[in-house]
Amino acid sequence: MPQGFRAGGLHCGLKKTSRFDLGVIVCEVPAQAAGVYTLNAFQAAPLHVTRESVAVEGKLQVMLVNSGNANACTGKQGDTDARGMRSAAAEAFGVAEHLVGVTSTGVIGELLPMPKVLSGIEKLPAQVKADGGEDFCQAILTTDLVQKMTCVQLNVGDKTIHIAGSAKGSGMIHPNMATMLGFMTTDANIESAQLQKLLNAVTDSTFNMITVDGDTSTNDMVVVMASGLAGNDTLTPEHPDWAAFEAGFKYVGEYLAKAIARDGEGATKLIEVTVAGAATQEAARAIAKTVIGSSLVKSACFGADANWGRIIAAVGRAGQPVQTETVDISLGDIVVLEQSRPVKFDEERAAEYLKGDLVVIHVNLHMGNETATAWGCDLTYDYVRINAAYRT
Amino acid sequence: MPQGFRAGGLHCGLKKTSRFDLGVIVCEVPAQAAGVYTLNAFQAAPLHVTRESVAVEGKLQVMLVNSGNANACTGKQGDTDARGMRSAAAEAFGVAEHLVGVTSTGVIGELLPMPKVLSGIEKLPAQVKADGGEDFCQAILTTDLVQKMTCVQLNVGDKTIHIAGSAKGSGMIHPNMATMLGFMTTDANIESAQLQKLLNAVTDSTFNMITVDGDTSTNDMVVVMASGLAGNDTLTPEHPDWAAFEAGFKYVGEYLAKAIARDGEGATKLIEVTVAGAATQEAARAIAKTVIGSSLVKSACFGADANWGRIIAAVGRAGQPVQTETVDISLGDIVVLEQSRPVKFDEERAAEYLKGDLVVIHVNLHMGNETATAWGCDLTYDYVRINAAYRT
Numbered sequence: 001m002p003q004g005f006r007a008g009g010l011h012c013g014l015k016k017t018s019r020f021d022l023g024v025i026v027c028e029v030p031a032q033a034a035g036v037y038t039l040n041a042f043q044a045a046p047l048h049v050t051r052e053s054v055a056v057e058g059k060l061q062v063m064l065v066n067s068g069n070a071n072a073c074t075g076k077q078g079d080t081d082a083r084g085m086r087s088a089a090a091e092a093f094g095v096a097e098h099l100v101g102v103t104s105t106g107v108i109g110e111l112l113p114m115p116k117v118l119s120g121i122e123k124l125p126a127q128v129k130a131d132g133g134e135d136f137c138q139a140i141l142t143t144d145l146v147q148k149m150t151c152v153q154l155n156v157g158d159k160t161i162h163i164a165g166s167a168k169g170s171g172m173i174h175p176n177m178a179t180m181l182g183f184m185t186t187d188a189n190i191e192s193a194q195l196q197k198l199l200n201a202v203t204d205s206t207f208n209m210i211t212v213d214g215d216t217s218t219n220d221m222v223v224v225m226a227s228g229l230a231g232n233d234t235l236t237p238e239h240p241d242w243a244a245f246e247a248g249f250k251y252v253g254e255y256l257a258k259a260i261a262r263d264g265e266g267a268t269k270l271i272e273v274t275v276a277g278a279a280t281q282e283a284a285r286a287i288a289k290t291v292i293g294s295s296l297v298k299s300a301c302f303g304a305d306a307n308w309g310r311i312i313a314a315v316g317r318a319g320q321p322v323q324t325e326t327v328d329i330s331l332g333d334i335v336v337l338e339q340s341r342p343v344k345f346d347e348e349r350a351a352e353y354l355k356g357d358l359v360v361i362h363v364n365l366h367m368g369n370e371t372a373t374a375w376g377c378d379l380t381y382d383y384v385r386i387n388a389a390y391r392t
Numbered sequence: 393m394p395q396g397f398r399a400g401g402l403h404c405g406l407k408k409t410s411r412f413d414l415g416v417i418v419c420e421v422p423a424q425a426a427g428v429y430t431l432n433a434f435q436a437a438p439l440h441v442t443r444e445s446v447a448v449e450g451k452l453q454v455m456l457v458n459s460g461n462a463n464a465c466t467g468k469q470g471d472t473d474a475r476g477m478r479s480a481a482a483e484a485f486g487v488a489e490h491l492v493g494v495t496s497t498g499v500i501g502e503l504l505p506m507p508k509v510l511s512g513i514e515k516l517p518a519q520v521k522a523d524g525g526e527d528f529c530q531a532i533l534t535t536d537l538v539q540k541m542t543c544v545q546l547n548v549g550d551k552t553i554h555i556a557g558s559a560k561g562s563g564m565i566h567p568n569m570a571t572m573l574g575f576m577t578t579d580a581n582i583e584s585a586q587l588q589k590l591l592n593a594v595t596d597s598t599f600n601m602i603t604v605d606g607d608t609s610t611n612d613m614v615v616v617m618a619s620g621l622a623g624n625d626t627l628t629p630e631h632p633d634w635a636a637f638e639a640g641f642k643y644v645g646e647y648l649a650k651a652i653a654r655d656g657e658g659a660t661k662l663i664e665v666t667v668a669g670a671a672t673q674e675a676a677r678a679i680a681k682t683v684i685g686s687s688l689v690k691s692a693c694f695g696a697d698a699n700w701g702r703i704i705a706a707v708g709r710a711g712q713p714v715q716t717e718t719v720d721i722s723l724g725d726i727v728v729l730e731q732s733r734p735v736k737f738d739e740e741r742a743a744e745y746l747k748g749d750l751v752v753i754h755v756n757l758h759m760g761n762e763t764a765t766a767w768g769c770d771l772t773y774d775y776v777r778i779n780a781a782y783r784t
Contacts, residue, residue, distance in 0.1 A: 039709070040705060040708040040709045041707070041708035041709070041713075041714045041716060042704055042705065042707070042714075042716055070701070072701065072705075073701060073704050073729070073732060073734070074734075075717075075732060075733050080642035089701070107699075107701060108699075108700075108701025108702070108704065108705060109700060109701045109704070109729070109734045110734070174515075201774050218704075218705050218708060231471060259447055295687070295779070296779055299775075299776055299778075299779030299780050300780065302776065302780045303779070303780025305780065307499075307500075308501060309462070309464070309465060309499060309500025309501040310500070312465050312500065312501070312610075313432060313433070313434065313464075313500060313610050315433070316432040316433035316434035316610060317431070317432045317433070321433075322433045322434075324433060324434055327465075337465070337501070340465060341467050342465070342466075342501045342502070378778055379779075380776060381491065381690075381773050381777070382773070383687075383689055383775070383776070384694065384771055384772060384773050384776060386691075387687070387688055387691030387771075388691050388692065388693065388694045388695025388697065
């Protein structure tokens with residue numbers, strides 16, 4: 001973990017199993033902070049509260065999260081409850097309220113059982129430890145199968161800095177911040193405003209380029225906290241090591257985004273779609289997202305069926321200009337379409353490739369120089385099973 | 393069947409089973425015609441050819457269709473083949489080429505086996521009969537389970553007229569004309585231009601309001617042919633019986649649209665989403681389509697789980713203005729959300745309702761007077777099974 005951060009988790013009774021459902025990241029100093037939030041019109045109460053906290057002085061010291069209940073569509077009471085969580089955490093950890101962020105994930109529209117949550121928050125400080133990352137990760141999972149964490153280390157001037165991240169994803173993941181929670185921490189010295197700009201840019205090419213099922217949750221957000229304890233000269237785009245820091249930050253974002261996609265509900269594989277040769281960045285992204293979001297493409301990948309017709313149909317319905325005579329498509333290194341014409345390929349080899357746990361779809365439009373990549377997963381029986389019975 | 397029309401079908405070898413795969417509708421006179429076509433950028437070759445035919449004098453006499461192969465993304469050869477089908481049909485039925493429309497549905501990106509198709513077209517006139525509607529319907533099916541046909545009868549002045557329709561749908565159905573073929577015939581006397589206007593309006597509120605999986609095909613279209621043989625005074629919006637005719641026309645469109653949604657790949661039920669109280673028609677439609685298109689809502693309906701949180705999450709991500717404090721939601725007559733607040737409801741009764749073969753979701757935004765309805769189906773194991781192995 002980056003210097004200054006500890007984490008922890010416990011079971012307070014929101015999940016029916018005994019898995020952890022309340023987690024926290026604590027910084028020993030108020031950390032520079034930035035956040036990005038779901039674009040869903042029904043933003044859940046905790047998001048308002050976190051945004052409000054960050055707005056005060058661009059800092060967070062305690063980031064509290066619960067799973068099992070999203071505290072979304074819960075009206076005024078939900079707002080009161082989110083504030084209640086914030087003030088309880090402020091008291092438990094001895095920090096000012098505006099240095100506390102809160103977030104929730106789980107079922108929508110049910111009030112939080114506040115006695116359980118508050119009693120959990122009281123017990124939380126005793127569970128916080130330097131190696132509490134895994135406990136925290138367990139506490140943020142819903143239908144996730146695997147914990148998602150990573151950390152990179154790099155030099156800024158003569159200081160070694162770290163950038164770490166953890167995330168929760170699975171269903172309802174879609175571009176524009178779907179049911180996904182991302183937490184990044186770094187010991188780098190960087191100002192809140194700069195951190196926010198960097199987070200926005202990185203989110204656009206990572207978290208906002210993944211989709212599991214096209215739905216967008218009311219609760220998602222990514223929060224970054226920077227303790228500054230590495231003691232480097234303040235990072236700005238003018239700093240000689242800015243590019244390295246930016247690359248490290250993007251690496252962590254992309255790692256988490258891909259991990260979320262790969263662990264999509266019911267998924268058996270990660271699908272990566274790169275659209276090259278687009279006239280604009282917007283077109284490249286829109287087309288990549290449309291292909292990765294296609295239920296037909298996703299089902300075909302599950303069935304290891306090299307049905308590229310579904311890929312080109314998705315390219316054509318993305319609402320972006322395409323030249324219908326110049327499209328190339330390949331699956332891994334197997335070219336299936338060249339200049340919009342089918343290429344004879346070895347079906348068996350293609351099926352073998354599609355059976356793997358990573359499918360790379362490459363589309364070249366030959367209309368310009370812009371490229372974008374989106375990530376998703378296959379659509380499987382298990383996706384249906386999980387979502388047919390999520391609440392009951 | 394409306395006066396003047398006959399139909400037929402046969403097996404020419406495009407489908408692996410012995411089911412019919414080539415069908416035709418024939419009118420004894422050149423019929424006034426209108427068509428709407430997919431908005432996918434990769435419009436299949438036969439659509440170009442049909443559009444070209446209709447453009448000549450707004451008439452069609454023979455409408456030819458094959459299933460098993462979409463003749464899409466087949467380049468210049470595909471274009472030549474679609475034209476080849478048109479001229480062969482013109483010859484077989486003894487009409488001018490520009491009175492023939494052609495369309496294809498099935499796998500994308502494979503060339504049509506033209507010898508089979510041409511030999512089928514030669515044999516087709518012998519299969520055409522007054523009660524050939526069912527044969528025609530069988531010939532247009534791909535993964536459809538049931539044939540979709542309807543006919544209404546009404547009076548225009550002192551004449552009895554008929555409006556009939558048949559359709560093919562199933563997977564890849566989405567607003568804006570997805571893999572769906574619709575054929576409407578009427579013996580009413582109406583001009584092509586007027587028919588086109590009516591078809592556009594009706595398509596917007598029927599065929600374009602259904603979705604199975606959010607994908608949009610390269611091949612879809614709806615074609616109307618009017619023989620005029622009922623002998624009524626030419627129908628225009630000024631005609632005293634225009635409203636009745638329009639209602640009959642819309643009834644047929646809506647019937648077919650709902651039948652397509654209900655027969656969505658793997659579907660066990662029809663889902664109908666009505667959004668009322670919207671400020672604009674555009675908002676009502678966009679929100680209805682977003683809810684009906686949500687994989688999470690569809691899975692919950694399959695699992696009979698009254699998870700209205702997914703409905704409101706879909707309302708919130710439709711990209712339309714909503715008041716977050718005034719939304720009502722009900723499932724059938726069970727109110728689950730009132731003024732954005734959860735209402736206690738009988739879970740067992742709700743589960744019982746959701747197990748039925750029709751689920752009506754009603755959303756009231758309380759922001760205005762506009763209403764729109766969209767139709768779709770649940771997302772099931774069978775959808776995945778069918779689409780994981782469609783081509784192989």
